[in-house]
Amino acid sequence: MPRRFLVAYFREEESLLTAVRAVRAMGLKVYDVFAPYPIHQLSAAMGIRKSRLPLATLFGALTGLLVAIGFQFYANVLDWPLNVGGKPDNSTLAFIPITFELTILFGGLITVAALLLRTRLFPGKQENLLAEGVTDDVFALVLRRSDLRVVAGAPWPTDVRKVLDACGADDICETESQ
Amino acid sequence: MITVWYPSRSQPAPETPRLPLPRWVEGHPSLREITDDVLRPMEGLPGRAWWICFALSAAALTMGLSMIGYLFYKGIGIWGENNSVGWAFDITNFVFWVGIGHAGTLISAILLLFQQQWRTSINRSAEAMTIFAVMCAGLFPAIHVGRPWLAFWLFPYPNQRGPLWVNFRSPLVWDVFAVSTYFTISLVFWYLGMIPDLATIRDRATNRVRKLIFRVLSLGWNGSHRTWSRYEIVSLLLAGLATPLVVSVHSVVSMDFATAVLPGWHSTIFPPYFVAGAIYSGFGMVMTLLIITRKTMNLERYITMRHLEAMSKVLLLTGSIVAYAYLTEFFSAWYGGNIYERYTFLSNRLAGPYAWCFGIMVLCNALTPQMFWFKQIRGSLAALFVASILVNIGMWFERFVIIVLSLHRAFLPSEWGMFIPTIYDVGILIGSFGLFFTCFLIFIRVLPMIAMWEVKGLVGEHSAHHRLLSNMRTLRADREEETREAACA
Numbered sequence: 001m002p003r004r005f006l007v008a009y010f011r012e013e014e015s016l017l018t019a020v021r022a023v024r025a026m027g028l029k030v031y032d033v034f035a036p037y038p039i040h041q042l043s044a045a046m047g048i049r050k051s052r053l054p055l056a057t058l059f060g061a062l063t064g065l066l067v068a069i070g071f072q073f074y075a076n077v078l079d080w081p082l083n084v085g086g087k088p089d090n091s092t093l094a095f096i097p098i099t100f101e102l103t104i105l106f107g108g109l110i111t112v113a114a115l116l117l118r119t120r121l122f123p124g125k126q127e128n129l130l131a132e133g134v135t136d137d138v139f140a141l142v143l144r145r146s147d148l149r150v151v152a153g154a155p156w157p158t159d160v161r162k163v164l165d166a167c168g169a170d171d172i173c174e175t176e177s178q
Numbered sequence: 179m180i181t182v183w184y185p186s187r188s189q190p191a192p193e194t195p196r197l198p199l200p201r202w203v204e205g206h207p208s209l210r211e212i213t214d215d216v217l218r219p220m221e222g223l224p225g226r227a228w229w230i231c232f233a234l235s236a237a238a239l240t241m242g243l244s245m246i247g248y249l250f251y252k253g254i255g256i257w258g259e260n261n262s263v264g265w266a267f268d269i270t271n272f273v274f275w276v277g278i279g280h281a282g283t284l285i286s287a288i289l290l291l292f293q294q295q296w297r298t299s300i301n302r303s304a305e306a307m308t309i310f311a312v313m314c315a316g317l318f319p320a321i322h323v324g325r326p327w328l329a330f331w332l333f334p335y336p337n338q339r340g341p342l343w344v345n346f347r348s349p350l351v352w353d354v355f356a357v358s359t360y361f362t363i364s365l366v367f368w369y370l371g372m373i374p375d376l377a378t379i380r381d382r383a384t385n386r387v388r389k390l391i392f393r394v395l396s397l398g399w400n401g402s403h404r405t406w407s408r409y410e411i412v413s414l415l416l417a418g419l420a421t422p423l424v425v426s427v428h429s430v431v432s433m434d435f436a437t438a439v440l441p442g443w444h445s446t447i448f449p450p451y452f453v454a455g456a457i458y459s460g461f462g463m464v465m466t467l468l469i470i471t472r473k474t475m476n477l478e479r480y481i482t483m484r485h486l487e488a489m490s491k492v493l494l495l496t497g498s499i500v501a502y503a504y505l506t507e508f509f510s511a512w513y514g515g516n517i518y519e520r521y522t523f524l525s526n527r528l529a530g531p532y533a534w535c536f537g538i539m540v541l542c543n544a545l546t547p548q549m550f551w552f553k554q555i556r557g558s559l560a561a562l563f564v565a566s567i568l569v570n571i572g573m574w575f576e577r578f579v580i581i582v583l584s585l586h587r588a589f590l591p592s593e594w595g596m597f598i599p600t601i602y603d604v605g606i607l608i609g610s611f612g613l614f615f616t617c618f619l620i621f622i623r624v625l626p627m628i629a630m631w632e633v634k635g636l637v638g639e640h641s642a643h644h645r646l647l648s649n650m651r652t653l654r655a656d657r658e659e660e661t662r663e664a665a666c667a
Contacts, residue, residue, distance in 0.1 A: 012641075032402050032403060033403040034402055046403065051411045071334075097356065115409065116397070119402075119408055122397055126393070134400070135377045135378040
């Protein structure tokens with residue numbers, strides 16, 4: 001069954017912000033906002049929770065650290081101890097540069113992988129554009145019809161339309177998407 | 179940071195925010211105009227200037243590649259290295275190119291953490307420059323190993339020789355890890371930053387093939403703010419990771435020298451000295467590239483004189499650090515009392531057969547940036563361009579001085595010798611410039627060379643701020659009028 005959306009278009013970021021705050025003040029859920037650039041107060045206005053992606057970085061960095069120090073120890077002490085210039089087999093201090101680099105490498109790659117997984121972005125994905133021109137110069141506030149029904153006593157889209165209009169929406173239209 | 183306030187009669191008007199946001203874009207382009215301006219070079223046919231530059235760089239690249247082909251066939255004996263000077267142009271070029279890369283990461287990562295808005299319109303091309311410079315750098319260790327088809331032996335991989343692992347205690351192996359990590363992270367950071375712009379191109383494309391290519395590249399980006407908020411966090415995280423990385427890379431490169439016993443290399447100041455030099459040379463290269471690009475691509479509105487001025491201040495700072503490092507080296511050579519060290523610096527560098535190289539290095543790296551104390555020079559395009567070229571020349575010579583001048587007269591006079599570059603040394607160096615400029619010229623044709631979404635964010639925030647101010651002025655005027663009317667009544 002196609003999902004139905006109400007899309008309000010804006011030309012300026014302040015009117016969009018006002019609209020998001022107004023819609024949330026009505027007790028409605030904002031499905032999403034589409035914008036050509038990240039607007040800084042928007043996350044708070046939409047009530048987006050703090051991202052847990054830094055944990056992925058921590059996990060990646062620790063993995064890199066352990067892999068690097070563990071592998072160098074394994075190779076130099078357990079697998080094939082080799083006397084190079086009389087230095088000890090377990091030259092931990094000399095292992096630090098590589099450990100540092102791999103910590104960064106794993107941390108960075110795992111963070112990006114986590115972002116792509118979480119936001120479901122992958123090469124060749126068919127873009128789902130609910131509003132035209134949002135990658136160029138248009139801001140769009142999108143509400144989902146089923147979200148409006150879920151909230152008990154919520155007004156019907158006619159009231160929402162009025163509010164959006166009052167906030168300075170250029171155009172308001174309904175659209176459907178899979 | 180501005181707080182948005184909504185005009186309403188019931189609320190009192192807050193104080194007018196005093197600080198206007200700095201403007202790094204000239205004029206008041208609309209968001210649509212920014213897209214048009216940035217994508218114009220990509221959507222039209224290249225001009226004559228581009229073709230001339232491209233032909234020259236492609237010719238240099240071809241020459242370099244054919245010389246590398248001959249090198250593979252004949253061996254590294256075709257270079258000017260000898261028993262005294264075992265490392266010369268190859269390592270000089272490697273250190274030079276890795277250093278060039280550092281400015282890109284500094285602009286994209288460190289200035290992001292410091293919230294410097296002037297990075298916005300130059301970060302994309304600076305990051306591209308990093309990637310191409312590291313590619314050029316990676317070329318030299320690979321071809322100087324003698325049997326380049328076995329260059330993969332540098333990496334620890336399970337092999338049938340034991341497995342015999344690489345020597346993890348050697349700075350040369352640290353280098354393999356540092357440079358490959360640096361390349362990977364820079365590439366990922368650059369690509370990630372480009373995804374929203376690639377989506378813009380996809381949505382504008384009328385040609386089906388173009389749309390398909392950019393659909394694949396843009397990963398289905400649709401401008402959702404839920405994605406944007408995570409994306410920004412990840413940008414900050416990567417910047418936080420890239421910042422220590424960029425400092426570590428040239429530190430590790432400097433340890434290739436600093437851990438050796440050779441006078442002129444064996445010095446504890448090498449890591450910070452190399453990092454400052456790297457940023458200095460990288461900013462020189464960014465400036466050369468941007469001065470040419472803004473002119474030929476008509477992007478003066480986005481890459482303004484103020485950007486160039488800010489970069490010249492970075493050159494002044496890092497150039498002064500480099501000059502200080504030169505002085506420190508000489509002071510320790512004189513004060514340290516080691517005769518070999520004293521000879522290397524006070525006799526050989528100042529008055530040896532390569533003293534002219536040392537002269538070029540001091541002139542270009544220690545004296546040239548001191549011109550930037552004067553505002554007139556910082557504001558002159560011609561002076562900046564000439565200075566940026568001098569910086570590049572000077573920093574190449576610095577690496578040559580460190581490497582060759584220390585090797586050619588080490589401890590025993592019986593092992594002294596001279597290094598004279600052959601045509602292949604020079605040709606492959608020119609070839610690496612060919613590779614660098616060919617890649618850069620292709621980049622400015624096929625990818626957006628200014629981060630559109632970041633510039634839009636800056637301009638959007640700026641105009642929001644202005645509208646807010648004018649709303650408040652209107653409201654205040656209205657209110658004053660009401661008060662007057664009330665008083666009259």
